[in-house]
Amino acid sequence: MEFEKKILCIGAGYVGGPTMAMIAAKCPRYKVTVVDINPARIAAWNSDSLPIYEPGLDVLVQKTRGVNLFFSTAVEAGIRDADIIFVSVNTPTKTFGQGAGKAADLQFWEKTARQILAYSTADKIVVDKSTLPVRTAEAMERILNNNTKNVHFEVVSNPEFLAEGTAIADLENPDRVLIGSQETPTGLAARKAIVDIYSHWVRRDCILESNVWSAELSKLTANAFLAQRISSISPISALCEKTQADVVEVANAIGRDSRIGGKFLKAGVGFGGSCFKKDILNLVYICQSYGLTEVAEYWESVVKINGWQENRFIRTMLENMFNTVAGKRIALLGFAFKADTGDTRESPALVIARGLLEERAQVVITDPKALDNARQDLHAVKEDLSFEADPYCAAEGAHAVVLLTDWKLYQDLDYQRILRSMEHPAFLFDGRNLLDHKKLFELGFNVFAIGKAPLKHF
Numbered sequence: 001m002e003f004e005k006k007i008l009c010i011g012a013g014y015v016g017g018p019t020m021a022m023i024a025a026k027c028p029r030y031k032v033t034v035v036d037i038n039p040a041r042i043a044a045w046n047s048d049s050l051p052i053y054e055p056g057l058d059v060l061v062q063k064t065r066g067v068n069l070f071f072s073t074a075v076e077a078g079i080r081d082a083d084i085i086f087v088s089v090n091t092p093t094k095t096f097g098q099g100a101g102k103a104a105d106l107q108f109w110e111k112t113a114r115q116i117l118a119y120s121t122a123d124k125i126v127v128d129k130s131t132l133p134v135r136t137a138e139a140m141e142r143i144l145n146n147n148t149k150n151v152h153f154e155v156v157s158n159p160e161f162l163a164e165g166t167a168i169a170d171l172e173n174p175d176r177v178l179i180g181s182q183e184t185p186t187g188l189a190a191r192k193a194i195v196d197i198y199s200h201w202v203r204r205d206c207i208l209e210s211n212v213w214s215a216e217l218s219k220l221t222a223n224a225f226l227a228q229r230i231s232s233i234s235p236i237s238a239l240c241e242k243t244q245a246d247v248v249e250v251a252n253a254i255g256r257d258s259r260i261g262g263k264f265l266k267a268g269v270g271f272g273g274s275c276f277k278k279d280i281l282n283l284v285y286i287c288q289s290y291g292l293t294e295v296a297e298y299w300e301s302v303v304k305i306n307g308w309q310e311n312r313f314i315r316t317m318l319e320n321m322f323n324t325v326a327g328k329r330i331a332l333l334g335f336a337f338k339a340d341t342g343d344t345r346e347s348p349a350l351v352i353a354r355g356l357l358e359e360r361a362q363v364v365i366t367d368p369k370a371l372d373n374a375r376q377d378l379h380a381v382k383e384d385l386s387f388e389a390d391p392y393c394a395a396e397g398a399h400a401v402v403l404l405t406d407w408k409l410y411q412d413l414d415y416q417r418i419l420r421s422m423e424h425p426a427f428l429f430d431g432r433n434l435l436d437h438k439k440l441f442e443l444g445f446n447v448f449a450i451g452k453a454p455l456k457h458f
């Protein structure tokens with residue numbers, strides 16, 4: 001079949017892979033190729049065992065792979081062939097030099113821009129999918145159009161708002177798609193080409209158009225606002241624990257105010273994931289570099305409170321387990337940063353596991369999808385650490401069971417069986433307020449939840 005358009009995506013990660021699978025499924029007349037410098041990742045995309053776990057992704061890939069969706073390591077050929085290139089390489093927080101610990105590390109992104117320039121022989125639209133500091137698209141445009149090849153590049157910003165665990169549903173039915181371009185005739189034509197892709201399945205009034213900088217800043221701001229809600233309910237959860245109020249009841253009551261809304265008010269061990277912290281620190285760095293000190297401090301506090309909440313959880317455990325966990329087996333139920341993903345990047349479970357290991361606890365980790373990543377994250381740990389696929393085996397002989405990821409399967413465990421196999425007094429810390437605390441208390445557990453009065457037998 002002759003394809004109408006050829007789309008390339010550079011970066012086969014959590015964003016690039018699912019997004020391109022959806023575009024391929026919805027636009028059968030477009031050829032979609034995803035390339036990556038990591039051959040193992042591409043091999044996994046071409047196998048039955050995809051490199052990331054995302055509900056519904058395998059079905060989508062099976063339907064389209066080899067038809068109009070292709071995974072390859074041939075970056076050069078891919079670039080040459082494409083009309084539209086999405087850039088979805090990672091932009092982690094810088095770990096060195098100016099802005100270390102805050103600014104985005106743009107080295108992969110710039111290298112990709114230079115590859116696009118080197119291998120292109122005809123005009124192309126380049127779409128920034130990666131989350132980038134404001135005005136980065138402009139920098140890309142400068143790199144690309146500073147050429148003597150008589151090739152013109154139009155750079156469009158199309159930030160991705162999908163959340164892991166619900167990526168397929170978010171892509172299929174997005175609240176909005178945001179497309180920012182220059183407001184020149186060629187910029188508007190490029191914008192239309194990207195609008196045309198999404199119009200295959202997204203309602204036209206959900207496709208928002210803007211200038212490039214608004215699109216870039218909207219992505220950072222959306223993540224900052226979402227994280228800010230969690231960092232607003234976290235301190236209230238601490239206050240609830242002191243005052244016998246219940247944070248779930250408080251969140252429900254305030255969320256019923258339609259001006260506040262009920263989403264993203266679940267108090268827990270804190271937010272994780274590859275985006276929130278990175279994007280806020282990025283925002284902080286941008287504000288600092290424009291001399292907006294108060295603005296930077298305001299947003300930085302959202303990250304600080306999150307770290308405080310994680311550490312507060314460790315302190316609660318210690319205080320209630322008679323101020324020592326040394327030598328005690330502690331089972332962590334869940335290691336992913338949220339349910340329905342195997343991703344452990346910035347997971348609060350990492351901070352909590354490390355904190356407990358420092359206190360010389362015997363930590364055992366279980367998770368239905370994230371054990372491989374957990375092993376990699378903690379490979380340098382010399383202390384007493386083990387991994388267990390079966391939650392019942394993890395809990396056996398433990399002094400405490402600590403729920404850290406909101407996997408539904410943890411609601412359905414046989415807690416009576418778990419209690420029987422544990423040391424006594426048996427402690428249960430629910431870092432996600434997922435379980436039926438009263439029932440667990442009646443079974444015999446000493447139960448500590450977030451933002452609720454403890455239920456203790458002593």
Ligand code: UDX
Pocket residue numbers: 010011012013014015016035036037038041087088089090091108109111112129130131132274275
């Ligand atoms: C994405 C975005 O790109 C990031 O900016 C946003 O904030 C979060 O989502 P994600 O898909 O989660 O990142 O990243 P990751 O899973 O690490 O995937 C990036 C891929 O790009 C990797 O597979 C990496 O091998 C690839 N890559 C990186 C290249 O192909 N070329 C490079 O030069 C660098």
Ligand code: UDX
Pocket residue numbers: 160161162163164165223226230263264265266267268269270271272273274275276337338339
């Ligand atoms: C987020 C944004 O939601 C998404 O739009 C953006 O594209 C990428 O960043 P993601 O990090 O995948 O997505 O997941 P999200 O559902 O936002 O959860 C982030 C963290 O916040 C998780 O650790 C989650 O457990 C936590 N969370 C979320 C809470 O603690 N309470 C809540 O009420 C909601």
